[in-house]
Amino acid sequence: MLATKIGRLVAAEFADPTRLAGLGVNRLIRFAATRDLQLRRPVAERLVAAARDALPTRDAVIARRILAADLALLADLDDQIQSAETALGSLLPRSPYATLTSVPGWAVVRVSNYAAALGDPKRWPGPRQIYRASGLSPMQYESAHKRRDGGISREGSVALRRALIDLGIGLWLNEPAAKTYAHGLKDRGKHSGVVACALAHRANRIAYALVRDHATYEAARWA
Secondary structure (H helix, E strand, O other): OOOOHHHHHHHHHOOOHHHHHHHHHHHHHHHHHOOOOOOOHHHHHHHHHHHHHOOOOOOHHHHHHHHHHHHHHHHHHHHHHHHHHHHHHHHHHHOOOHHHHHOOOOOHHHHHHHHHHHOOHHHOOOHHHHHHHOOOOEEEEEEOOEEEEEEEOOOOOHHHHHHHHHHHHHHHHHOHHHHHHHHHHHHOOOOHHHHHHHHHHHHHHHHHHHHHHOOOOOOOOOO
């Protein structure tokens, strides 16, 4: 709930459900609008209905105090995250990874996570070595002179594995070619884990090439 702006609003302003229940759907929508938040009517109706169904308890006052303290901590954490993102935004342009923010879906945080996990890009001979180091390469089994691939090895850097998967998700959500690729894999019956690994592989190749060539993203090159 606290991951959304509406959830934060409800927790901060309506810790007492009787207040939310008394406000009603229309006034709740207007209340959210005064704080530059768009609250859809079905969501507002569910919130008001839940508030009306809430049962009073003896510990409600204490619970509201704890919630208020947690919200203060969360606000402080938000400030720290914003400060960290600002610092990353000033450092990234001075790094070898600066051009990666030209890729659709790759903003400062995604690229910074990748840069931190990879380190000096000059120490990597190619994208194949990076992908293997991430633990995303499939395990291989041999039996009776036959070889088959299993699940991912998970051997290597967890941070790098997560960074590559996150870059792949960024492509999946924002790059037209990646969307088409992902839909094609799904149409062939591939489950979401396979699709995520395939897009991480694509992201790995794009990121390595752009850093190596000091180039910006061109859709035609990666179509």
